Amino acid sequence: MKKLILISCLLLLIAVGPSLPGSTADGVSPLNANNIVNSKAPDFTLKDVNGKTVSLSTFTGKVVLLNFFATWCPPCRAEMPSFNKLSLALKQRGLEVVVISSDRSINDLKDFLEKNKVDFPVLFDADRNVAKQYRVFSMPTTFLINKNGMIVEKFYGEYDWTGPETKGKIEKLL
Numbered sequence: 001m002k003k004l005i006l007i008s009c010l011l012l013l014i015a016v017g018p019s020l021p022g023s024t025a026d027g028v029s030p031l032n033a034n035n036i037v038n039s040k041a042p043d044f045t046l047k048d049v050n051g052k053t054v055s056l057s058t059f060t061g062k063v064v065l066l067n068f069f070a071t072w073c074p075p076c077r078a079e080m081p082s083f084n085k086l087s088l089a090l091k092q093r094g095l096e097v098v099v100i101s102s103d104r105s106i107n108d109l110k111d112f113l114e115k116n117k118v119d120f121p122v123l124f125d126a127d128r129n130v131a132k133q134y135r136v137f138s139m140p141t142t143f144l145i146n147k148n149g150m151i152v153e154k155f156y157g158e159y160d161w162t163g164p165e166t167k168g169k170i171e172k173l174l
Contacts, residue, residue, distance in 0.1 A: 036134075036135065036151055036154055037151055037152065037153060037154060038150060038151065038152075039150065039151050040149055040150060040151075041056060041064075041066070041143065041145045041149050041150065041151050042056075042133050042134065043055060043056045043057045044056050044129075044130045044133065046100065046123035046124060046125055046130060047123065047124055048121055048122060048123050048124065049106060049109055049110050049113060049122060049124060054098075054121050054123055056098070056145075056149075057149075059096045059098070060147075060149060061094075061147055062094045062095065062096045062147060063094055063095050063096070063144070063145065063146060063147055063170060063173045063174055064095075064096045064097075064098055064143075064144075064145040065083070065086070065095065065096070065097045065098070065142060065143075065144055065145075065161070065170065066098050066100070066134075066142065066143040066145060067079075067083065067097070067098070067099045067100065067140055067141070067142040067143075068099075068100050068102060068125075068131055068134065068136045068139060068140060068141045068142070069099055069100070069101060069102070069139055069140045070101060070102045070103050070139050071101065071103050071108050071109060071111075071112040072103070072108075073139040073140065075139070075140055075157060075158035076139050076140040076158075077112070077116070078158055079140060079158045079159060079160075079161065080099075080116055080118060081116075082159070082160050082161040082162050082163075083097050083099065083118070083120065083161050084097075084117075084118050084119055084120070085161070085162045086161040086162055086167065086170070087118075087119050087120045088119055089162070089167075090167075090170065090171070090174065091119070093171075093174045094147070094174050095170060095174060096120070097120040098120060098121050098123065099118070099120060099121070099122045099123070100122075100123045100124075100125050100130055100131070101122060101123065101124050101125060102125050102126075102128050102131050102136075102139070103124070103126070104126060105126075106124050106126065109122065109124060138156060138157075140156075140157065140158060141154065141155070141156055142154070142155040142159070143155075144169065144170065144173070146173050147173065152169075152173065153169065
């Protein structure tokens with residue numbers, strides 16, 4: 001009986017272990033749902049559809065709107081025009097819109113961008129390592145990052161980025 005209890009406790013500890021504070025099941029741990037806002041945005045390096053390497057640290061000193069999207073996601077596709085309008089309106093004041101695609105195929109992304117011209121970098125994260133690093137589990141998810149590289153806010157779902165509420169939050173940081 002003692003062996004059965006001991007084995008049961010051991011199995012319970014193994015099952016619960018990855019969810020304990022400070023540990024992760026996937027080995028990626030810079031952010032979690034409890035501390036993402038007011039945390040330093042993890043740096044990353046990805047390539048765009050043309051093979052150009054882009055790092056988040058490239059935009060140090062600017063306000064960054066970092067969006068995770070996929071071409072198969074209707075709300076993601078729907079908000080692209082407002083990202084483009086926002087980028088065109090506020091780029092000269094120091095805003096950088098950066099979109100990260102989690103599509104499995106770069107050809108899907110290239111096809112989407114041929115039909116939907118944008119004025120900001122769209123990066124390719126096929127293995128979803130950056131999405132995992134940022135704890136992105138739904139699309140679209142967007143992070144507002146201030147000039148010091150701190151995450152100010154996390155947005156879930158589709159937004160009108162040219163609307164007064166969202167644009168106003170961004171303008172306050174510029």
